[in-house]
Amino acid sequence: MNNTISLLIGAALLAACNAETDPGGAAAPPAAVAGQKVLPASDARSPGKPSAPVTIRYRVLGTPYVGQPVAIEIELLADGGVQPLRLSYAINDPDSLLFAADEPREIELGIDAETGSARRQVTVVPQREGRLYLNVTAEVPTEAGALLKSMSIPLAVGRADVETEVNGEVQQGPDGETVISMPAGES
Amino acid sequence: MMRHASNSPRARSLLPVVLLIAACGGGGSGGGNGGNGGGNVAPVADAGSDRSVAELTTVQLTGSGSDANAGDTLRYAWTQVAGIPVTIDNADRAAASFLAPDVAAGVPELLTFRLTVTDAAGLSGSDEVDITVQEAGAAVTISGVASYEFVPANPNCVGLNYLATETRPIRAATVQVLDAASNAVLAETTSDDAGGYALVVDPLRSVRLRVRAELKRSGTPSWDVEVRDNTLSTGLPLGQRPLYTLDSGAFDSGTTDQQRNVTATTGWGGSSYTGVRAAAPFAVLDAIYTAMLAITGVDGAANFAPLDAFWSVNNTNAQGSGTFDENVAAGEIGTSFYLGSIDSLFLLGGANSDTEEFDDHVIVHEWGHYFEDVFSRSDSIGGPHGFGDRLDMRVAFGEGWATALSGIALESASYCDTQGTAQANGFRIDIESDAPSPRGWYNEFSVMALIYDLWDDSPAEITTGDSGSIGFEPIFRTMVDRQRQTAAHTSVFSFLDGLVAEDPASQPLVTDLRAYHDITGSGIYGDGETNDANSAEPADALPVYTDIVPDGTPVNICSNREHDNANANGNRLSEHRFLRMTITQPARYEFDIVTDAATVAQLPPDDPADDRDQSDPDLLFYLDGAIQNRVVNGDSQGLSGVANRETFTTPNVLAAGDYVMDVVEFRHKDEQTDRAAFPARSCFDMTIRPAP
Numbered sequence: 047m048n049n050t051i052s053l054l055i056g057a058a059l060l061a062a063c064n065a066e067t068d069p070g071g072a073a074a075p076p077a078a079v080a081g082q083k084v085l086p087a088s089d090a091r092s093p094g095k096p097s098a099p100v101t102i103r104y105r106v107l108g109t110p111y112v113g114q115p116v117a118i119e120i121e122l123l124a125d126g127g128v129q130p131l132r133l134s135y136a137i138n139d140p141d142s143l144l145f146a147a148d149e150p151r152e153i154e155l156g157i158d159a160e161t162g163s164a165r166r167q168v169t170v171v172p173q174r175e176g177r178l179y180l181n182v183t184a185e186v187p188t189e190a191g192a193l194l195k196s197m198s199i200p201l202a203v204g205r206a207d208v209e210t211e212v213n214g215e216v217q218q219g220p221d222g223e224t225v226i227s228m229p230a231g232e233s
Numbered sequence: 234m235m236r237h238a239s240n241s242p243r244a245r246s247l248l249p250v251v252l253l254i255a256a257c258g259g260g261g262s263g264g265g266n267g268g269n270g271g272g273n274v275a276p277v278a279d280a281g282s283d284r285s286v287a288e289l290t291t292v293q294l295t296g297s298g299s300d301a302n303a304g305d306t307l308r309y310a311w312t313q314v315a316g317i318p319v320t321i322d323n324a325d326r327a328a329a330s331f332l333a334p335d336v337a338a339g340v341p342e343l344l345t346f347r348l349t350v351t352d353a354a355g356l357s358g359s360d361e362v363d364i365t366v367q368e369a370g371a372a373v374t375i376s377g378v379a380s381y382e383f384v385p386a387n388p389n390c391v392g393l394n395y396l397a398t399e400t401r402p403i404r405a406a407t408v409q410v411l412d413a414a415s416n417a418v419l420a421e422t423t424s425d426d427a428g429g430y431a432l433v434v435d436p437l438r439s440v441r442l443r444v445r446a447e448l449k450r451s452g453t454p455s456w457d458v459e460v461r462d463n464t465l466s467t468g469l470p471l472g473q474r475p476l477y478t479l480d481s482g483a484f485d486s487g488t489t490d491q492q493r494n495v496t497a498t499t500g501w502g503g504s505s506y507t508g509v510r511a512a513a514p515f516a517v518l519d520a521i522y523t524a525m526l527a528i529t530g531v532d533g534a535a536n537f538a539p540l541d542a543f544w545s546v547n548n549t550n551a552q553g554s555g556t557f558d559e560n561v562a563a564g565e566i567g568t569s570f571y572l573g574s575i576d577s578l579f580l581l582g583g584a585n586s587d588t589e590e591f592d593d594h595v596i597v598h599e600w601g602h603y604f605e606d607v608f609s610r611s612d613s614i615g616g617p618h619g620f621g622d623r624l625d626m627r628v629a630f631g632e633g634w635a636t637a638l639s640g641i642a643l644e645s646a647s648y649c650d651t652q653g654t655a656q657a658n659g660f661r662i663d664i665e666s667d668a669p670s671p672r673g674w675y676n677e678f679s680v681m682a683l684i685y686d687l688w689d690d691s692p693a694e695i696t697t698g699d700s701g702s703i704g705f706e707p708i709f710r711t712m713v714d715r716q717r718q719t720a721a722h723t724s725v726f727s728f729l730d731g732l733v734a735e736d737p738a739s740q741p742l743v744t745d746l747r748a749y750h751d752i753t754g755s756g757i758y759g760d761g762e763t764n765d766a767n768s769a770e771p772a773d774a775l776p777v778y779t780d781i782v783p784d785g786t787p788v789n790i791c792s793n794r795e796h797d798n799a800n801a802n803g804n805r806l807s808e809h810r811f812l813r814m815t816i817t818q819p820a821r822y823e824f825d826i827v828t829d830a831a832t833v834a835q836l837p838p839d840d841p842a843d844d845r846d847q848s849d850p851d852l853l854f855y856l857d858g859a860i861q862n863r864v865v866n867g868d869s870q871g872l873s874g875v876a877n878r879e880t881f882t883t884p885n886v887l888a889a890g891d892y893v894m895d896v897v898e899f900r901h902k903d904e905q906t907d908r909a910a911f912p913a914r915s916c917f918d919m920t921i922r923p924a925p
Contacts, residue, residue, distance in 0.1 A: 056319040082657040092602035093734035099619030106706035123798045136654045190667035193660045198551035208563040213546045226475040228511035230495035
């Protein structure tokens with residue numbers, strides 16, 4: 047890609063993830079547990095934008111290795127008896143991750159009335175080390191039409207440093223300010 | 234006359250020269266140095282473009298060298314070969330400089346410089362550049378239009394329509410002329426609402442244009458908005474991470490006024506992003522500007538607290554597993570959100586996943602939370618929320634307000650959220666009409682449609698209660714005055730009560746909208762509300778507030794998670810229960826909440842070593858929106874974690890006034906609890922009495 051530079055930043059190396067939940071508000075401190083609760087801040091974080099009435103959780107089954115299939119269990123928790131919904135998967139970078147052969151990219155799921163959830167496993171094959179992503183989208187029929195909830199599931203494969211793309215060129219100004227310089231179209 | 238410069242990209246005239254030879258190895262200069270028998274070829278020099286400069290200015294000589302032999306070490310030597318002698322600074326570097334001499338008016342002086350590039354084997358190439366020194370004349374004006382490309386969504390919001398990309402002005406942004414070599418700011422202004430700018434600079438300078446992704450205004454109104462990348466320069470505090478700028482190439486300011494237009498392009502290559510996504514930060518900036526204009530349209534004296542908007546191509550909806558700082562640095566922000574503790578928006582930008590820069594309603598929705606934070610008040614407890622959820626009323630109001638504001642500020646009821654591969658997917662919410670059943674005070678989409686319908690002046694839609702319009706000003710005034718100061722929790726009740734007090738003429742419209750959305754409770758506490766959301770346990774949804782007298786009279790109240798899902802969001806109707814009390818006698822008070830016998834009977838025997846299977850009531854209490862719980866000996870009163878009981882005595886005297894309380898079963902949202910085994914409903918016996 048033109049004008050992009052990949053920077054490797056040391057990041058925590060992750061082993062196989064335990065259950066991770068759709069945060070609604072994301073990037074938050076871990077939930078308090080008994081005995082460690084604190085008074086709520088008056089200037090807290092907003093819950094995030096409106097979306098489909100479904101929660102996405104996932105669990106990576108095993109440790110991902112390059113060239114080895116790894117299964118990811120995806121669980122959808124539907125609010126208020128949503129029936130049925132469509133789950134689709136996408137991989138942004140085929141050089142980093144591939145679907146296992148015959149893995150469907152889209153499937154319709156029914157929600158179990160008793161548990162209020164549906165589970166599905168998807169198998170992918172990492173093609174290199176790094177922090178790789180599988181995009182998952184749940185499409186839910188509602189009175190307002192189909193609404194979506196998306197999530198990128200990270201897979202830490204080997205040395206899982208975060209790769210950061212620069213949208214332009216990082217420059218230091220004479221006053222020490224750091225900017226990202228983006229080229230202008232000119233006329 | 235031809236000037237020979239071996240492997241030079243251009244032919245030049247020969248002039249009498251004075252050679253200054255820098256230290257170098259063998260090999261000639263200025264002549265042809267072809268390849269030697271070993272395959273080494275001479276490097277190629279480029280001394281830059283001929284140009285004119287002003288007298289008595291520092292002139293940059295910007296040269297370069299290239300070599301077909303990979304790994305060859307190159308040395309540089311600048312020499313002057315014609316004109317008034319000058320001293321070349323850094324003559325042994327590709328980038329050198331000199332001070333242009335004083336020249337007579339109307340008598341320009343030609344100076345010629347040669348750059349010789351020599352490789353390790355002694356082969357060299359050279360090139361020359363002519364610099365014409367003129368007397369400095371009158372300042373010149375550089376003017377033009379700064380714009381950005383905006384990609385609209387398809388009419389049904391299923392994806393972005395890149396074929397319909399339109400050009401919009403970059404409004405109210407900082408525009409600068411910089412010295413092309415040093416990036417020193419030579420002149421600065423703010424673009425107008427047409428994107429127009431004009432700057433006066435010295436003539437004959439090598440300069441560039443820069444448009445900063447920021448809005449800065451002092452005085453009244455005032456604002457300070459910056460769009461930055463949270464994933465770069467992560468050793469810096471968030472507020473110092475790189476600011477986005479749109480930069481032109483270097484050009485000569487010349488001797489006459491000139492027009493220069495700059496455009497931030499999308500970077501879209503037809504099927505994917507292939508270039509720099511320069512438009513994105515300015516699209517974010519412009520959405521925020523639109524929102525601010527909606528406010529200044531009703532309050533010209535509004536002063537906006539500084540706001541950072543963090544957008545990055547690396548910001549994805551992946552849930553990071555590290556600390557907040559680590560996740561933000563990695564771009565794993567989960568979703569777009571506003572963080573009040575640092576007055577910052579975080580916006581998704583990861584292509585082929587979810588991007589926000591062209592979803593302006595999403596941006597203004599999150600900005601709506603910033604508005605609540607700095608102009609109004611929000612008691613929202615946050616948490617996941619979706620279409621049709623029966624929510625805690627505080628969450629329902631905050632989310633409904635934010636989405637309604639997006640429709641009002643953007644004057645469009647079509648809320649689009651595009652996402653997916655190639656940004657080709659997405660969904661639409663009709664802000665005016667998409668309130669799912671059951672409508673009510675716990676439904677963020679009811680709140681959304683109600684507030685929007687208060688404002689919009691579309692033809693009367695009696696069937697949806699939209700029988701009129703009051704405009705935005707009463708809504709704004711209510712939010713910044715009465716909602717901000719309400720003694721109750723912020724909800725649609727406190728808002729509507731405040732609105733009618735602020736604008737009595739709104740009563741008929743409010744009545745009609747209440748009827749449509751089945752919001753029957755009155756006053757700031759929703760007294761008499763009858764809409765129980767079709768709850769299996771109506772008594773756990775209503776009344777909205779339960780009265781408790783602080784004289785020891787017991788009250789039984791239940792926390793019920795029937796409207797929550799297995800994710801235990803903890804922010805649904807009936808989970809947090811509200812009480813109100815009036816203190817007439819200032820004193821210290823004792824609060825005592827005990828899980829009742831019927832609930833305890835459903836629990837296993839208490840194992841003091843592990844209380845996670847026991848009830849854990851929590852209580853917070855407020856006066857005029859301010860939390861009154863204290864921290865005593867490091868522990869937060871009301872959140873002790875003691876099994877089946879919460880009891881504390883206030884260390885301070887409580888003033889007379891109207892208090893509200895929030896009681897909840899902590900186990901309903903505790904990740905450590907086995908909720909399948911824990912009752913869905915916990916009931917508590919509660920008393921409040923003056924401390925002995």
